[in-house]
Amino acid sequence: MREKTSTACTNEFLSNQQPRNQWSLFLDRDGVISESIAGVYVKDFKDFKFKKDFLDIFPKIAPLFGYIFVVTNQSGVGKGLMTLQELETVHNKMVNKINVLPGKIDKIYSCIHLKDENCLCRKPRPGMAYMAKNDFPHIDFEKAILIGDSDGDIGFGKSVGMKTILVNNDNRHTDADYSVKDFYEIEKIIKRLLK
Ligand SMILES: [Mg+2]
Numbered sequence: 001m002r003e004k005t006s007t008a009c010t011n012e013f014l015s016n017q018q019p020r021n022q023w024s025l026f027l028d029r030d031g032v033i034s035e036s037i038a039g040v041y042v043k044d045f046k047d048f049k050f051k052k053d054f055l056d057i058f059p060k061i062a063p064l065f066g067y068i069f070v071v072t073n074q075s076g077v078g079k080g081l082m083t084l085q086e087l088e089t090v091h092n093k094m095v096n097k098i099n100v101l102p103g104k105i106d107k108i109y110s111c112i113h114l115k116d117e118n119c120l121c122r123k124p125r126p127g128m129a130y131m132a133k134n135d136f137p138h139i140d141f142e143k144a145i146l147i148g149d150s151d152g153d154i155g156f157g158k159s160v161g162m163k164t165i166l167v168n169n170d171n172r173h174t175d176a177d178y179s180v181k182d183f184y185e186i187e188k189i190i191k192r193l194l195k
């Protein structure tokens with residue numbers, strides 16, 4: 001039997017500083033918030049189409065979270081298909097639309113690198129999760145939910161211990177904790193997890 005190691009006295013002290021019940025939500029963008037077309041990069045907001053299930057359900061779940069982030073791979077920038085400024089303009093307009101709903105996006109993290117660059121931020125690597133944790137130290141990955149539509153998203157969430165939900169599943173195999181068709185199914189899972 002292993003001997004119990006002493007607990008660090010700072011743990012208790014730190015936990016008092018944590019806001020209570022602060023769950024975090026990490027959302028992929030394409031295929032989750034917006035319609036996704038394979039190989040198409042949205043460089044103009046007129047081509048950005050919100051998903052109806054997202055718009056219907058986000059206002060109901062957003063108020064349950066302390067923090068909400070978008071984590072998105074946008075290698076179209078690295079490929080030279082759009083500029084970082086164009087991407088940021090799309091994101092600013094997206095956030096302006098979302099923030100009139102109850103609940104808001106705290107920050108968007110984008111990996112603009114190519115797959116070959118082997119950066120630390122391209123999902124499924126966890127770099128963007130650590131960037132968020134660095135910006136918002138109260139984030140607890142054990143109390144975080146990742147919603148994505150690809151294996152890369154699920155791998156990203158799992159690598160830091162988040163609960164993972166695959167949306168837009170087509171009954172394919174997944175390592176995600178939950179696999180659903182759309183946000184209408186997500187609402188009750190989230191309410192159960194955060195109870
Ligand atoms: Mg996606």
Ligand SMILES: [Zn+2]
Binds near residue numbers: 111121122
């Ligand atoms: Zn990157």
